[in-house]
Amino acid sequence: LAKTTQPISMDSYEGQEVNITCSHNNIATNDYITWYQQFPSQGPRFIIQGYKTKVTNEVASLFIPADRKSSTLSLPRVSLSDTAVYYCLVGPLFSGGYNKLIFGAGTRLAVHP
């Protein structure tokens, strides 16, 4: 399973765009990239998932370069409620490998007024 590396923490202000980059140098051909958000004392919540190029949904965008060795989660116009820990996970879908997603340390995002 691909190991991921993210910044330990980030700080931002309300209304700014936040970009969190995740490195996964040994990503496999059949691996997907998934980002989760976790608030204190809650289970992680799915944010976005992608394989290559760009994926956008109602809450975030995910940018994946051609070599797929990294990915960037982009949160537009963050608010105080976006203060959370963000995890980048890499693994294949529809297989046993996906079942054993290993959580890295995650990125603690603090949004300030």
Added chain:
Amino acid sequence: GAVVSQHPSRVICKSGTSVKIECRSLDFQATTMFWYRQFPKQSLMLMATSNEGSKATYEQGVEKDKFLINHASLTLSTLTVTSAHPEDSSFYICSARDRVGTNEKLFFGSGTQLSVL
């Protein structure tokens, strides 16, 4: 999206007692569920994979006799912490995978905070 319900959300027990945590997939069938453990300000650590109708698969270092997992139906998995001790105090989270269109996602329960006195 799919909903995974976890109960109880918080439990306080005396040392030596057993505690059961339930994890239910409310609107989908989950042949496989997963149990994680999380200490304060740390990441999630996978404890075991719960398979419906068969024995759970435990990660290295996780005592299977200490953490009993039962997955008797396609919508329910339970984790029982037997003879709990203060060092078992932690945040326990379950998850289940569901296929959504061409994607596969993990959906997580809200977690159970276990405090052993």
